Amino acid sequence: DIQMTQSPSTLSASLGDRVTITCRASQTISSWLAWYQQKPGKAPKLLIYKASSLESGVPSRFSGSGSGTEFTLTISSLQPDDFATYYCQQYNSYSFTFGGGTKVEIK
């Protein structure tokens, strides 16, 4: 099975900071990667699909990049609503593994 490794597990940042989260796959997954945001007690929300496509309604400060085994989620200017936990998820041959998550905290 494909393993997804996210880093860092926790990130402390200030409003307006540029934030980057990395996700590495244990084998190539082309661009079959999605990013989600989850707030406490709530269901996850899709931000990015196919590694770099922005879901409708998601602010343009969110962007995704990468292909193969290395992917990044970037928040260009951190806003109050962005403090949350972020997960990557891969799809390959009917396997749909999530990364371990990155909690973005207020510095």
Add this chain to the structure above:
Amino acid sequence: EVQLVESGGGLVQPGGSLRLSCAASGFTFSRYWMHWVRQPPGKGLVWVARINSNGSGTTYADSAKGRFTISRDNAKTTLYLEMNSLRVEDTAVYYCARVRVSGGWDGFDIWGQGTMVTVSS
């Protein structure tokens, strides 16, 4: 409004069974592959199972194989997860989720609110 609503969670003893339901509305349910995802308390998301649009194809995570069965009733626009031989480590919030694009995978764009399953004696 496009919506998924889970039900059926609760407290069950180890070795017991539970059937979760996920009622879909606001979209053509029969066109979409559907999934179950769980989240143990304080931990990350874990994919559990998927089913294709007509119910003829299913895939399970290793932790669910042989114990869980995903199914759907397109006439009732409802997704199910039958869970047997439950273990303490199955304790989690269980979410149903819709794939973003019918017939493929572009992530999960619609999620239910989740239903809590607690396995404890």
